[in-house]
Amino acid sequence: MKIAGIDEAGKGPVLGPMCVAGILVDEKKLDALTRLGVKDSKQLTPKRREELDAEIKKIVDKYYILEVSPAQIDELRKIMTMNEIMVNCYVRVLEELKPDRAFVDAADVNEQRFGENIKRKYTGEIEIISEHNADEKYPIVSAASILAKVRRDALVKQIERTLGVEIGSGYPSDPKTIGFLEKWIREHGSLPDFSRRSWETAKRLLEKARRGQSTLSEY
Secondary structure, three states: EEEEEEEOOOOOOOOOOOEEEEEEEEEEHHEEEEHHOOOOOOOOOOOOHHHHHHHHHHHEEEEEEEEHHHHHHHHHOOOOOOOHHHHHHHHHHHHHHHEEEEEEEEOOHHHHHHHHHHHHHOOOOOEEEEEHHHHOOOOOHHHHHHHHHHHHHHHHHHHHHHHOOOOOOOOOOOOHHHHHHHHHHEEEEOOOEOOOOHHHHHHHHHHHHHOOOOOOHHO
16 A cells, blocks of 8 residues: 655745645555654754655655745635645645555644545545644654755755845744845835735735834734
């Protein structure tokens, strides 16, 4: 039986892409992932994630990472909710991997509904195990979370290299990210093309700057 694990990195940031990673292994290889010591990517240092990223790619039968740009997210949000976007992204990854069973980290408050929506949209026969914190419970999802996080981090670093300035993690809770955005808006009068313009954080910062009232403390 072919087993897949799927997780995302970057659902919530105001800057940078979202990456949805899926891995496919024969169930006999699941123990190999466990022996690697994979964990939820958030529990690992960047260096350890990169080491495991390379090892995971040697073990799996196939992997696929879907990159969704800020512009794509903004366009999709005009016609669907973020939960619907997540379902479509997970389905896209599953269509590439074609597993018999998939463990997914539920990106909806209702984990059962998330799994049912994926199954409904998927074109083939599949068993879906959709749970919150699946990246902590199942090594195959932990491994997918590592691949997603490593790819997103690399894409963020690429943005920083191009700009020659740090942009932080990209999350609205990161003062460095908010400071970067405020400065960019002051200097350019608009949002950068790698920002999610549909995010409330981006809209508020832009509006504050236009009124000449931008203050970091309010965010």
